[in-house]
Amino acid sequence: MKNIIKNKVFNRLHQSVKKNNFSHFYIFYGPxxxxxxxxxxxxxxxxxxxxxxxxxxxNxxxxxxxxYSETHYDLINVDNQTPIEGINDNKSDQIRIGHIHEIIRNSNLGPFMGKYKIFIINDAENLNNEASNAFLKLLEEPPMTSIFIFLVNDISLVYPTIISRAQKINLSENSDSEIMNYLDDNFQLDKELEELIVHFSSGKIELADSFANDTTLIDDYVESCERFYDFCNGDLNQRMNISQKLSSSFRSDRKMIYDELNLWISYCKIIIKKKFNKNNAFEFKKNLENLYSLDQINEIILILLKTQSYLQNNANSRLVFDVMSIDIPEKTNHDKQL
Ligand SMILES: [Zn+2]
Structure with a gap:
């Protein structure tokens, strides 16, 4: 079983366990x-x-x-894909009132093995209005043996009335040395690969973990970065073609496109960070620095964040990607690679 990083957040939660003084409702939030x-x-x-x-x-x-294997009877994971009894179509990307009703029913049954039943609601910003209201009702008189944990990427999308009822835990990026120590403790990787993973995971422990478990993911990652490079390198027509593809992929698999946008943001950040840390030997074959100044790369990060936020607010996806195509600056540097 893996060692985890013991930071401030970890200590705070463990203190509350020690004092046997925990809340019934937590929101863990961060990228x-x-x-x-x-x-x-x-x-x-x-x-x-x-x-x-x-x-x-x-342990x-x-x-x-x-x-650890997520098979504990008193640990219940819920996300938008969790089946709802009596509903066959489960294509919605929302967490719906049926999910909350199932949580209420299950919570009333009490724990099977331990003292508590713990509900983890993944991507809880996806609760729709009805579900949010039903959850607020549940919080008025939560069963004493239940603990609810919302995992949220973007807390601005959660009802303020729900946020105000929660114990909030904000998670931020780990330092490179924390990630490095984590990899040393839990995997046997050669030094070069380890550095690459530290580099690519940008302080995100779950990403570092996935890369270390399956190094072919690193190739996928680099391919995604290269797709973004090609997008930036293209003229407006080429960008509009890609915009159309992104928008139709978004309609069939939103998560895939959110993941892709996240990778592009981290690609930009890696390039900026690399400028200040010359020790790292890794070079992208397609490096945005061949096209842009660092200021422009910063500007691009903001445009990508804006794109994500429009999509999350259900703006028309084709329009959002068209705007992104126009907003991202034209390349200014001479492309030295191609
Ligand atoms: Zn134990």
């Missing part, structure tokens, strides 16, 4: 892959462990093992 799920599982372990020492879960007991 995708930052480690929200992992923190929630660790917290669940320390609450449900059968032989806890001080505030640390033993050995039946309960710890079942939480």
């Amino acid at each position: 995708q892959n930052i480690g929200k799920k992992r923190l929630a599982l660790d917290f669940a372990k320390s609450i449900l462990c059968n032989s806890i020492k001080d505030t640390e879960a033993c 050995e007991c039946d309960s710890c093992k079942k939480i």
